[in-house]
Amino acid sequence: MTRRRLRMVRAQRMPIVNAMLAFVVLIVILQLWLLTATMNAYLGGDTTTVVPAALASLVCLGLNSGLLWYLFGLD
């Protein structure tokens, strides 16, 4: 039995693009908050959160890159 991969046209892929866009925007808002909170803590003399926040932001970038990779893989 052969499995045929169904190829969606762009109009059908539009909801996927919109969903990915929504996820990416949410993650970027999270990163923006993270940067603001880290800067606030750093300027207040608290440096303990600086490295974990940077790593968390890096993880967010990895997620975003993965979503973008998936999006371009649809074509």
Place this chain on the structure above:
Amino acid sequence: MIPSQRGVEGPRDLDHGTVPPDGRPMAEQPKWRRDFPIDWAQDEYVSRRELTKFIVLTSAALVVGQFWIVLKSALARRPAPLVGEPIASVDELSIGGAKTFTYPEGSTPRLLVRTGATAFVAYDQQCTHLLCPVVPAVELGRLHCPCHNGWFDLETGRPLAGPPQRALPRVLLHVRDGSVYATGVEASAT
């Protein structure tokens, strides 16, 4: 030439060009459609995908910002350890009394408060909200910033009410031989 321009129509055409609504071949279509045979749906698809790519670039920029803070933090010059300095004699202040001083020399004003027979506390006098001078309210066990009605705990320097979000930087004290010595300054904590 794209498939739809050859008059071949099918599912692939939806990705590679427009499908004229009247069904006639592309050669019979108006010039504007022949010049730009892209449907709205395809145009929106590509523009949203490009927007997503741009937002991911923004995400990368935010990571650069985070690591810039890490770099600044790692390269920050460590201040030289402070040496103890006498700032007041024990008899100089009655219980509940306060005086201002600078430590180290040239610093912003600090506030020394006597809270008991041998108990003293000292903090930066500038409110962590907008730098107004705080005044002691020893009977309430608090420090008060009258500018915007901010309150700090006298024992810890932590904010209790009002707009301040960070604690007052605390001056470390040591009482010896009838004198009060300042020995260091703790950074402000949340």
